[in-house]
């Protein structure tokens with residue numbers, strides 16, 4: 392099945408580097424069981440730990456991040472761990488004009504797509520973002536706008552083939568706005584709503600769309616935060632995510648206890664919540 396550029400009117404350059412299926416792409420999983428996995432924001436602590444597990448299974452990985460040096464180090468490690476194919480592209484994903492080109496290149500390199508793992512994200516400076524729109528915009532751009540741009544292309548690609556899993560890292564922070572971090576929280580609330588809606592549109596096309604909501608995890612993003620030694624271990628989180636992505640679970644709280652915690656938090660009346668220091 393070839394890609395229909397009419398479905399991607401906003402990305403006219405899409406077809407330029409796309410190799411039609413007949414020239415090497417298979418819509419469904421590889422017969423050898425190795426999955427073709429595209430990781431966006433691949434130098435993230437959570438992505439790296441997850442990729443290590445996929446590499447050990449012999450999966451094929453295409454890594455996209457903004458630092459070539461970090462990507463090379465991750466790619467070398469994943470090759471040693473058993474990945475049957477690893478390739479990388481360094482690009483700042485805030486530049487949405489590059490998305491069609493990067494995604495087409497990744498699809499061509501992998502020979503199709505089984506799983507996409509979207510992990511890019513920034514915490515930003517919450518205090519600065521209260522007063523500086525430039526800081527707020529940076530957070531919204533990376534966590535929401537850039538991911539929507541990536542998913543617009545990827546959803547079209549997967550829906551046309553009736554195949555693929557789109558696994559997106561949002562956050563429990565998106566479940567309720569809190570005074571301490573509402574700009575980051577709103578970027579993730581927007582993302583969760585977008586991903587949920589996308590799932591409801593294309594699930595019937597045979598595409599799994601997953602909203603992943605981690606609680607606090609020990610990675611570079613949370614390093615030095617108060618209480619960070621008690622945050623979830625990234626290897627444990629990765630193992631949960633690999634299992635959930637295999638199943639194509641719709642909404643994943645990780646660790647699972649966060650489903651209950653957020654269930655409670657979202658039910659606290661606003662007149663009480665606004666007086667809490669959360």
Ligand SMILES: NC(=O)c1ccc[n+]([C@@H]2O[C@H](COP(=O)([O-])OP(=O)(O)OC[C@H]3O[C@@H](n4cnc5c(N)ncnc54)[C@H](OP(=O)(O)O)[C@@H]3O)[C@@H](O)[C@H]2O)c1
Nearest residue numbers: 434435436437483484485511512560562605607608610612
């Ligand atoms: N850690 C947590 O407690 C936690 C909790 C809930 C949700 N999450 C979400 O989970 C995801 C992964 O987080 P993490 O903890 O693994 O954080 P991390 O280690 O800080 O990773 C974030 C990644 O995003 C990449 N990135 C940021 N802006 C980018 C851009 N414009 N273009 C390309 N890559 C970009 C970073 O690249 P560089 O390496 O170049 O900086 C980094 O690899 C994020 O979306 C985060 O919001 C994390």
